[in-house]
Amino acid sequence: MQHLPDFYQLHRTFTLRYRTRFRYPEGADNVARVYLLTMLGISLKTVPSLFSTGLLTLLLAAPTWCPADTIFLQNGRKIEGRILARANSQLRVDVFSGGVINLQESEVLRIEERAPKKTLLDQVSGLVESTQYEKALQLLEEGLEKNPKDEDIKKTRDVVLDKLVAKAAKDAKKMAEAGKFDDIANAAGPLLKRLPESSARSESVDWFTRLYLEKATQDVDHVRYAEAAKTLAQASEIGIKDARMHLLLGTMHEQQGRLSMAGAEYQMALLMDPEMHEAKTSLAHVKRESERLGGQERMPDIDKTKEMLALGSEIEKKVEETRPVKKPAEAALAVTQPLLINQTEFQKIAKYIPNNCNQYDEIIARASQKYNVEKAWIKAIIMQESSFDPHDKSHVGAKGLMQLMDSTAKELGVTDIYDPEQNIMGGTHYFHDMLNEFKQDPILALAGYNAGPGAVIFYKGVPPYKETQGYVRRVPMYYQYFKFLEQAGK
CATH class of the missing domain: 2.30.30.100 (SH3 type barrels.)
Incomplete structure (x- = not known):
């Protein structure tokens, strides 16, 4: 035992000078040193030290060494x-x-710093174990920026995304029960967009699709069309595409008497799912109903429509040339600037304006003042909707000067839909609401007046319906005409 102090001294020397600085295989040279010193110790000491020195050698040469x-x-x-x-x-x-x-x-x-750092995947593994998915995903994204072709990082990122979406789905259930669908879209949307194509992604998208469709269906059943459209728009925004969304939009239009728009949505649903029975049945019903009511909805004659659309294109071109804009909202407002039509264009429009167009000016002035809507817009809508015929009725049931549906009139407090004052007040009120809904953008407000705000919300702009596309070009032309007269004092 008299040789033990030498053993401890040798252990201390190796611990401080070598074990803390080297790691296999970088420490291979040191291993040789260990054995040389061990053999030296054996040659100088007695046999009892052989076991102790050999054990020390094994400990020092173990692959647990690491640089310090x-x-x-x-x-x-x-x-x-x-x-x-x-x-x-x-x-x-x-x-x-x-x-x-x-x-x-x-x-x-x-x-x-010379000690080996934890690898990126080691760090991520620890974060995933503690359910810190957001932080793990952030590290992986940073890793991919440095090594975009690293397949291991890509695969790990996809796994973490799946886990994060699964967690988001669990949180979404609580949000849905509380009616916080805006929060769901904000939390889950970016994740769903980033998920790669996989069975896990399909399951996640299917879950969120069911969630949004159930909410939208409830809204339609309770005649909350704008809310339903907003829900469907949120689903679309986070990357959900499903034929049932267009089926619901078609149902909304059909229930409001917009048969051509309902038919367009049912056709879009069938494009996405050709075997969808509900869309086939609904489309056939809309066609039969349209034929029963006399075919197409009341529209201006074909020659007038062609001329007005051509004129609309000319004036839109003028807007671009004379008033350059950078933002969509500014582009929409540019068409409202007066005196963009010349004498020839004025005469083209004047051919279609009835002689009684000034008959309701006093009512229009009161409605304009009450709802802060320009008189030229009110007259333009009346011209497009009824050509100033207070008894006009469309085949789908829209009535009066501004073509109000019975349900809309009731909401607006209109008791006699054919009374010019009540109809103009109600129609102006509705257009005022559309302007507020779409941040004073007159083009979107017109689209909302024609196709309903729900369709505009869903498509985030003018819906792709031929009728609505034509409507938002013709009405501004009439606006220009009446504004021209107003500026001229006529």
Whole structure:
């Protein structure tokens, strides 16, 4: 036992000078040193030290060796070990010769980091185990920026995304029960868009699709059309595409008497799912109903329509040339600027204006003042809707000067839909609501007046219906005409 102090001295020498600095295979040279020193120890000491020295050799040569971080302190000392963590201006260091210690960053002069860092995937694994999916995803995205072709990082990112969406689905259920569908779209939307094509993605999208369709169906059943359209728009925004969404939009239009628009939505549903029975049945019903009511909805004659659309294109071109705009909202407002039509264009429009167009000017003036809507817009809508015929009725049931549906008239407090004053007041009120709904954009407000706000919300612009596309070009032309007269004092 008299030789044990030498053994401990040898152990201390290797621990401080080698074990803390090397790791296989980088420490191969050191292994040779270990064996040389061991053999030297054996040659100098007696046989009892053979077992102790051999055991020391195995311990020192074990592949658990690792290089050390060297921390130089302000007082001139240095510490060798592994930095475990940095937080709150402190370092937590595993000093190989003295256990774990805490250092203030203010005590440190500089650091030479040589200890192996955890790999990116090791860090991510730890975060996933603690359900910190957002932070794990952020690390993976940063890793892909540096190594965009790393397949392991890509696969791990997809796995983390799946887990994150699964968590979002669980949270979404609680949000749905609380009616917070805006929060669901904000939380889940970006994730669904980033998910790659996979069975997991399909399951996640299917779950969110069912959620949104159930909400939209409830809204339609309770005649909350704008809410239903908003729900469907949110679904579309987060990347959900489903034929049932167009089926619901078609149902909304059909229930409001817009048969041609309902038919267009049913056709879009069939394009996405040719075997959808409900869409086939609904489309056939709309066609039969349209034929029973006399075919097409009341529209201006074909020659007038062609001429007005051509004239609309000319004036739209003028808007672009004379009033350059950068934002869509500015582009929509540009068409409202007066005196964009010349004498020839004025005469073309004048051919279609009835002689009684000024008969309701006093009512229009009162409605304009009450609802803060320009008189020229009110007259333009009346011209397009009824050509100033107070007894006009469309085959779908829209009535009066501004063609109000019975349900809309009731909501607006109109008791006699054919009374010019009530009809103009109700129609102006409705257009005022559309302007507010679409942030004073007159083009979107007109689209909402014609196709309903729900369709505009869903398509995030003028819906792709031929009738509505024509409507939002003809009415501004009439607006220009009446504004021209107003400026001229006629």
